[in-house]
Amino acid sequence: MxxxxxxGSTLLLSLLVLSTVLIVSVSVSEVARTEILIGxxxxxxxxxxxxxxxxxxxxxxxxxxxxxxxxxxxxxxTRTLSNGASFTRQxxxxxxxxxxxxLPKDAAVGFDLYDPDxxxxxxxxxxxxxxxxxxxxxxxxxxxxxxxxxxxxxNPNFQKFRYSCPAGSGYQILNNDxxxxxxxxxxxxxxxxxxxxxxxxxxSSNDGAGVCDMPGRLNLTVTGEFNRxxxxxxxDMPRLPAVSGIYSYTVFTECQIIKDPNDPNPxx
Numbered sequence: 001m002x003x004x005x006x007x008g009s010t011l012l013l014s015l016l017v018l019s020t021v022l023i024v025s026v027s028v029s030e031v032a033r034t035e036i037l038i039g040x041x042x043x044x045x046x047x048x049x050x051x052x053x054x055x056x057x058x059x060x061x062x063x064x065x066x067x068x069x070x071x072x073x074x075x076x077x078t079r080t081l082s083n084g085a086s087f088t089r090q091x092x093x094x095x096x097x098x099x100x101x102x103l104p105k106d107a108a109v110g111f112d113l114y115d116p117d118x119x120x121x122x123x124x125x126x127x128x129x130x131x132x133x134x135x136x137x138x139x140x141x142x143x144x145x146x147x148x149x150x151x152x153x154x155n156p157n158f159q160k161f162r163y164s165c166p167a168g169s170g171y172q173i174l175n176n177d178x179x180x181x182x183x184x185x186x187x188x189x190x191x192x193x194x195x196x197x198x199x200x201x202x203x204s205s206n207d208g209a210g211v212c213d214m215p216g217r218l219n220l221t222v223t224g225e226f227n228r229x230x231x232x233x234x235x236d237m238p239r240l241p242a243v244s245g246i247y248s249y250t251v252f253t254e255c256q257i258i259k260d261p262n263d264p265n266p267x268x
Contacts, residue, residue: 044226044227044228044229045226045229045231047083047085047224047226047229048085048224048225048226048229048230048231049224049231049233050085050224051081051085051086051087051224051225051226051231052087052222052223052224052231052232052233053224053233054081054087054224055077055079055087055089055222055224056089056220056222056233056235059074059077059089059091059220059222059235060220060235060237062074063218063237071091071092071093071116071117071218074089074091074218074220075089075090075091075092076088076089076090077089083226084226084227085224085225085226086224086225086226087222087223087224087225088222088223088225089220089221089222090220090221090222091218091219091220091221092218092219093116093117093215093217093218093219094214094217094218094219094236095213095214095215095217096213096214097199097200097201097212097213097214098111098199098200098201098214098217099197099198099199099200100188100197100198100199100200101197102194102195102196102197103140103188103189103190103194103195103198104190104194104195105190105191105192105193105194106189106190106191107189107190108141108187108188108189109187109188109189110185110186110187110238111185111186111187111200111214111216111217111238112147112149112183112184112185112186112216112217112238113144113178113183113184113185113186113202113214113215113216114147114149114183114184114215114216115215115216116215116216116217116218119149119150119183120183121180121181121182121183122180122183122202122215122216123180123181123204124178124180124202124203124204125176125178125179125180125203125204125205125206125210126174126175126176126178126202126203126205126206126207126208127142127144127173127174127175127176127178127186127200127201127202127203128172128173128174128200128201128202128203128208128212129142129172129173129174129188129198129199129200129201130170130171130172130173130198130199131165131170131171131172131173131195131196131197131198132169132170132196132197132198132199133168133169133196133197134165134166134167134168134169134171134195134196135167135193136165136166136167137192137193138164138165138190138192138193138194138195139162139163139164139165139190139191139192139193140162140163140165140173140188140189140190140191140195140198141160141161141162141163141187141188141189141190141191142160142161142162142163142173142175142186142187142188143158143159143160143161143186143187143189144158144159144177144178144184144185144186144187145157145158145159145184145185146182146183146184147183147184147185148183149183154185158187159177161175161177162191165195172208174207174208176206176207176208178202180204188200200214201213201214202214202215216238217236217237217238218236218237218238219234219235219236220234220235220237221233221234222234222235
């Protein structure tokens with residue numbers, strides 16, 4: 001006996017097969033589309049990052065090349081690059097505390113003390129350093145010397161003060177040997193051991209009180225954009241560092257650096 005197939009059953013089976021094929025095709029297409037979008041977004045983010053980095057480099061170069069550059073000349077800059085990316089740069093005088101997450105043994109961090117917009121003295125009478133935690137074997141050196149931001153010249157003979165940090169937290173160093181009518185170049189150095197986080201302020205009163213901040217530093221914030229991708233980068237830098245480029249460090253030595261191989265023992 002022959003059983004005839006119902007036309008409706010064949011049509012239903014065909015629809016199920018076509019639906020399955022369609023679902024698989026759509027799923028594969030969606031996966032491929034997502035991968036393409038992710039790859040494109042990564043490329044766009046990279047371009048936006050490069051635009052922001054370029055703006056930071058340019059702002060740092062302007063601040064270093066032209067010491068008279070003010071915050072108003074550096075901020076609010078918007079530019080579209082040849083590849084279609086753009087950036088917007090903002091600048092402000094960073095007058096908060098100078099925070100160091102870590103100060104390794106023998107490392108020194110230099111900073112300047114002056115009014116960054118006028119180049120004049122900042123009216124500070126004392127330096128306050130707070131070390132968040134000490135093991136008891138740390139010796140911290142604070143040094144400073146008179147400095148002329150207009151010419152970038154300073155006396156290489158730094159006044160040096162050394163402080164032993166007792167075991168515990170919140171150790172405070174207070175030095176009131178600076179004069180409010182002068183501009184200074186300063187440094188903080190660890191002599192015997194690694195030091196954890198510490199903070200530095202310059203204060204308007206001899207007792208480490210009054211208005212306490214750290215002038216002489218510049219903060220740049222840049223937003224780079226390409227299509228719908230956006231990256232924000234920031235840079236905190238001395239207005240007039242001793243070393244060119246975006247790096248902030250200074251070499252200090254007890255004796256003169258040897259530059260002449262015929263004179264290996266320069267006087268201290």
